[in-house]
Amino acid sequence: MQKERKLIIAGNWKMNKTVAEAIDLVTDVKLSLASVKEVDIVVCPPYTALGEVSKVILHSNIRLGAQNMSEQNSGAYTGEIAAGMLKEFSVRYVILGHSERRQYQKESDELISKKALAAHLASLKPIICVGELLADRESGNTEKVLETQVRGSLAGLSKEQMEETTLAYEPVWAIGTGRTASAAQAQEAHAFIRGLVGKLFDETIARRVRIQYGGSVKGSNARELMSQPDVDGALVGGASLETRSFADIIKNSI
Numbered sequence: 001m002q003k004e005r006k007l008i009i010a011g012n013w014k015m016n017k018t019v020a021e022a023i024d025l026v027t028d029v030k031l032s033l034a035s036v037k038e039v040d041i042v043v044c045p046p047y048t049a050l051g052e053v054s055k056v057i058l059h060s061n062i063r064l065g066a067q068n069m070s071e072q073n074s075g076a077y078t079g080e081i082a083a084g085m086l087k088e089f090s091v092r093y094v095i096l097g098h099s100e101r102r103q104y105q106k107e108s109d110e111l112i113s114k115k116a117l118a119a120h121l122a123s124l125k126p127i128i129c130v131g132e133l134l135a136d137r138e139s140g141n142t143e144k145v146l147e148t149q150v151r152g153s154l155a156g157l158s159k160e161q162m163e164e165t166t167l168a169y170e171p172v173w174a175i176g177t178g179r180t181a182s183a184a185q186a187q188e189a190h191a192f193i194r195g196l197v198g199k200l201f202d203e204t205i206a207r208r209v210r211i212q213y214g215g216s217v218k219g220s221n222a223r224e225l226m227s228q229p230d231v232d233g234a235l236v237g238g239a240s241l242e243t244r245s246f247a248d249i250i251k252n253s254i
């Protein structure tokens, strides 16, 4: 399908796959998607597998992403990983502010914006996640929540940095639940987010920025979601853990 922006489809493996399993999966994904040029394909394994996955995808059409990083460059931050450390493995993208981190690690919009700035300073491209809870949607607060998250998470980014940022709309009620947002719900939220980027930065940047949808994306719903004018890709959890389901999403989106 003809899209205004090149699709970006990323697999967020979350806390899954040993190094050996990661090598098997990415080797298979690479073979299966070798001919795809129409989509930017990204895999985001856990930190422990970045090094080996990076070797497998060298000189391929698959790019590497991390699932998180510290806002600090180095120092006494036990358990944290800095952008510069990710760069050692040729990581290009980093997911920031995933709802699981907002929920379990209590990450705030302010922290996410600091991470985004640190990512840009290291020439990593952030994928910044936003999305409402079911209670927000049911109480009619979806746009209010999205606006707070978008404004807060993008605070302090320059126009140039915003152009190198991807956004991901992931309604929390659709993550891992099998309950996907309808194509119309996704389009409505994406158009709203793009409008906000236009207000906060400018219209040219809003037209260029890519907004992924995430939440129970599968081969069977990918085409309809990706055909929406403001949906520019997918951030895939469960279905990215097997070659067949991940490849189906990408092939059905083209």
Ligand code: 13P
Pocket: 012, 098, 170, 174, 175, 176, 177, 178, 214, 215, 216, 217, 235, 236, 237, 238, 239
């Ligand atoms: P699922 O595709 O498993 O619903 O997860 C979506 C997600 O959280 C991607 O970041």
